[in-house]
Amino acid sequence: MTTAAADKATVTPEAGAAPAASWEPKIVAFLCNWCSYTGADLAGISRLKYPANLRIIRVMCSGRVAPAFVLKAFHEGADGVLIGGCHPGDCHYLEGNYKTLKRKLLFERLLEQFGIEKGRFRLEWISGGEGEKFARVANELVKEVQALGPLGSTRTRLARADGLVLRAEGGGR
Amino acid sequence: MAADVKAAQAEKADKKKLKLALYWAASCGGCEIAVLDINEKILTVAELADIVLWPVATDFKYKDVEALPDKSVDVCLFNGAIRNSEQKELAELLRAKSKVMVAFGACACFGGIPALANQFDRESIFERVYGTTPSTDNVARVLPQTKLAVPQGELHLPTFYNAVYKLDDIVEVDYYLPGCPPPPELIWTAIEAIVSGKLPPVGSTIAGERSLCHSCKRKKEDKKVSAFHRVHEIIPDNERCLLEQGIICLGPVTREGCGERCLNANMPCRGCFGPTPEALEHGAGMLSAVATAVEGKDEDKLAKVLEGVVDPLGTFYRFTLADSLLRIRAKSLAAGRAETGERVKKEEAAS
Numbered sequence: 476m477t478t479a480a481a482d483k484a485t486v487t488p489e490a491g492a493a494p495a496a497s498w499e500p501k502i503v504a505f506l507c508n509w510c511s512y513t514g515a516d517l518a519g520i521s522r523l524k525y526p527a528n529l530r531i532i533r534v535m536c537s538g539r540v541a542p543a544f545v546l547k548a549f550h551e552g553a554d555g556v557l558i559g560g561c562h563p564g565d566c567h568y569l570e571g572n573y574k575t576l577k578r579k580l581l582f583e584r585l586l587e588q589f590g591i592e593k594g595r596f597r598l599e600w601i602s603g604g605e606g607e608k609f610a611r612v613a614n615e616l617v618k619e620v621q622a623l624g625p626l627g628s629t630r631t632r633l634a635r636a637d638g639l640v641l642r643a644e645g646g647g648r
Numbered sequence: 649m650a651a652d653v654k655a656a657q658a659e660k661a662d663k664k665k666l667k668l669a670l671y672w673a674a675s676c677g678g679c680e681i682a683v684l685d686i687n688e689k690i691l692t693v694a695e696l697a698d699i700v701l702w703p704v705a706t707d708f709k710y711k712d713v714e715a716l717p718d719k720s721v722d723v724c725l726f727n728g729a730i731r732n733s734e735q736k737e738l739a740e741l742l743r744a745k746s747k748v749m750v751a752f753g754a755c756a757c758f759g760g761i762p763a764l765a766n767q768f769d770r771e772s773i774f775e776r777v778y779g780t781t782p783s784t785d786n787v788a789r790v791l792p793q794t795k796l797a798v799p800q801g802e803l804h805l806p807t808f809y810n811a812v813y814k815l816d817d818i819v820e821v822d823y824y825l826p827g828c829p830p831p832p833e834l835i836w837t838a839i840e841a842i843v844s845g846k847l848p849p850v851g852s853t854i855a856g857e858r859s860l861c862h863s864c865k866r867k868k869e870d871k872k873v874s875a876f877h878r879v880h881e882i883i884p885d886n887e888r889c890l891l892e893q894g895i896i897c898l899g900p901v902t903r904e905g906c907g908e909r910c911l912n913a914n915m916p917c918r919g920c921f922g923p924t925p926e927a928l929e930h931g932a933g934m935l936s937a938v939a940t941a942v943e944g945k946d947e948d949k950l951a952k953v954l955e956g957v958v959d960p961l962g963t964f965y966r967f968t969l970a971d972s973l974l975r976i977r978a979k980s981l982a983a984g985r986a987e988t989g990e991r992v993k994k995e996e997a998a999s
Contacts, residue, residue, distance in 0.1 A: 543932035543973075550973035563945065576947060577939040580954045585935055588767065588961035590979035629975050636769070636810040639736070641817040 500554040500620040504529045504613075505540045509567040510602045511559025517606030518613075525613040528620075529557070537561070537598075538571025542582045545596065552628065555595045555620035557612065562600040572600070594619040595626065666697040666722045666843065669713070669742055670752075672704060673735035674762045674812060675728030679753040680704045682829030683725070686836050696843055697722075701742075710738070713745060721746040723842050725825075729755040729762045729970060730813040734806035743819035748847070750838065754828040754920045756815040757853075758930075759970020761828070763812040764962060766969050766976040770810045814970045824853040828920035828967060831907050855905030859924050860917050863904040868892065871941035876956030879915060886914045891941060894956075896963055901933040920967045929973055931964035938964075 506512040512533045518525060530553075534540055537560025545556045558579075560572040579598045586596055599612050634640060672680060684690060700721055701708045724746035730736050743749055754760040765773060774791050778784060796803045815821055825838055838854050841847050848854070856863065868889040876894045884890055890897040890911075897916035906921050923930035942953050957963065965972055 541928070541932065542935050543927075543929040546929055546932050546973045549978075573945050574940045577942055577950055577954070578936055580947075580951050581935055581939040581957060581960060582932075584957075585932075585960045585964070588959075588977070589974050590977035591974075626978060629978065633811055633976065639809070639813070639818070641813065642820070 498625060500528050500617060500625070501552060502529045502555040502557060502613075502616060502620060503548040503553040504531045504557040504559060505534050505537065505544065506531055506557075506559040506601075507537045507561060507567075507572075508533055508535050510561035510565065511537070511599075511609065513603035514559070514601040514605045514609040517603065518609045519606075521606045523606055523610040525610040526617040528617045529613055536566065536568050536571035538566075538568065538574040540575065542578055542585070545582070549591065549595075549626060550629070554623070554626045555616055556597075557616055558598045559601045559609070559612075560598070562602055565602065591626070592623050594623055667700050667720060668693075668697040669700050669721045669724040669746060670702040670704075671724065671726050671728075671738055671742055673726065673728030673739065673756070673815075674731035675753065675755050676761070677704065678829040679727035679755075682753070682827075682832065682835060685829075685832040686839070687832070689836060689839075693839060710741070713741060716745050718744050719747050723748045723750060725750050725752040726815055727752040727756050727829075729759050730809070730815065730818050731762060732806040732808050736818050739815060739818045748822045748842065749815075749819065750823045750825055751815045751821045752825050753830055754826055754922065754967045756821075757824045757826045757971070758922045758968040759812050759814045760920075760967050763814075763968075763970035764966070766811045767961065768977070770808055774808075811976050812970050817970070822850050823848070824855075824922075826853060826855055826903065826921045827906055828918075831909065833907060834905065853903065853922075853925070855903050855921055857925055858904050860899035860902045860904045860906070860908070860911075860921070863908060864889075864899055864911055865908075866890070866911065872943040873941045873953070874943055875953060876938075878958065884914060890916045891938075896934075896938055896957065898930075898934050898964070898966075900937045901927055901930055918966050919964075922968055922971065930968040931961070931972060934964045935960060 504515075506515055512531070515531060537558050540558050545558070548556050558575060560575050561567065563572060563576070566572040575598060583593070583596065587593070594616075597612070597616055599608075601609050601612065630641060670680070670683065686693070699706055699708075700716065701713050721742070724742045726739065726742060726749060728735065730739060751757045755762055759766070768776070778786050778791050779789065792805065792808065794805050794807050796805075823838070825834060827834065834854055841854075861868070866889045867887055869892060871889075871892055873892065873894050876896065879895060882893075882895075884893045884895055891899070895916050897911075898919035899911075899917045901923060902917050902919045903921040903924050910917055919930060919934070923933065927933050938957060939954065942950055944950055944953070961969070969975065
């Protein structure tokens with residue numbers, strides 16, 4: 476798998492440290508099956524250039540992407556997260572993307588309280604015909620996250636700060 | 649179960665008594681009171697068990713515990729989170745000496761209220777507490793030290809950590825007894841299980857398995873919220889679902905089994921029983937439930953309604969920040985220090 480190889484090749488430095496020259500941001504993109512995934516596909520078919528930093532996860536609807544999924548992505552090493560959904564009014568399930576929108580409005584405030592910069596999380600409406608928009612969003616997001624630098628793992632940072640080896644994972648049992 | 653206890657009582661009468669340890673770490677003391685809230689049953693406990701450590705009530709010293717053989721204490725009820733090195737040491741000591749370790753109360757289980765301080769690191773907490781609070785007069789900027797040389801020798805104080813940890817971050821925990829504090833009925837259930845030896849599988853949480861909404865008797869209709877209210881702003885209808893009335897109630901994502909004491913007092917659930925077994929994240933789950941309950945499709949109007957949710961992190965993670973995926977503010981610890989300082993300044997200017 477190319478992704479695994481890429482993971483091995485790049486050593487993620489911790490937040491605060493100067494990013495190593497080889498550092499490339501990891502971005503998890505949750506794309507809905509009906510619009511945004513097709514949009515990404517079109518970008519590929521149209522041979523549009525966009526960075527290889529995105530790890531695309533196809534979901535049936537952007538409404539399925541619980542905020543906890545986004546936190547889990549950050550927790551497991553993502554430096555940025557994109558959710559792509561159908562334009563308002565175009566949802567295959569009628570209202571799934573409105574649920575995503577409502578969550579986003581509150582979730583952005585939570586992320587801010589968690590100290591995660593605005594540029595690391597993005598919700599975009601990308602239709603099946605908008606290959607170009609997908610490529611543009613991907614480019615912008617990667618550039619923005621690159622400027623912000625690595626997010627770094629809480630676990631490592633805490634272990635370093637307090638000298639503790641934590642036994643349990645966060646996030647319930 | 650009562651018969652079991654009687655039988656155990658009779659059996660234990662001439663046998664060796666159970667050895668019980670109770671300890672408090674980063675906690676308020678409420679859990680200690682909760683133990684006494686089992687009322688006259690405490691006498692049964694005293695008949696069945698010898699207490700080897702209970703700092704709030706008895707005068708045993710740490711060295712008394714150190715002198716005990718390993719695994720000689722039958723049960724340790726450990727309340728409070730881990731905030732400093734002394735608490736970590738005691739957690740490790742009591743784990744070594746105890747056969748069964750119970751995380752007692754929300755703080756030991758998930759970090760509880762003290763873990764809300766995980767939005768700040770040690771340096772910014774010290775800066776605030778010993779520097780910038782309006783009632784502080786500390787011109788010399790004296791901060792707590794872990795070592796001090798005096799003529800008699802060197803004195804040591806525990807190290808204050810950068811974050812609050814839950815008990816199972818530090819040691820293996822056998823049972824979780826959640827709640828702030830755990831209700832007397834559940835404490836008694838746990839004691840009965842311990843005494844009769846009929847313990848659930850290791851790792852169990854002594855509470856319900858479903859969400860609080862399952863045991864809530866209030867009338868539930870459609871979740872269509874058009875405005876959020878804080879508890880002091882309205883008097884809610886005590887028959888209807890509180891969330892439907894725009895009051896944030898953590899029932900949908902919180903474990904049942906508390907006896908619905910808050911709901912019966914017309915107060916919303918704040919989540920002290922922690923997440924349901926299936927939940928990936930307590931707070932994020934509630935955020936999702938709250939946001940999607942809002943009625944409408946217009947982004948500006950939705951944003952306006954959702955502004956009514958004050959302090960999302962403090963509300964949704966009130967008891968479970970140390971048990972969350974991210975645990976602390978990502979930018980604290982060196983990187984976010986300047987920013988934290990600026991925020992404090994801004995807050996002061998505003999007030």
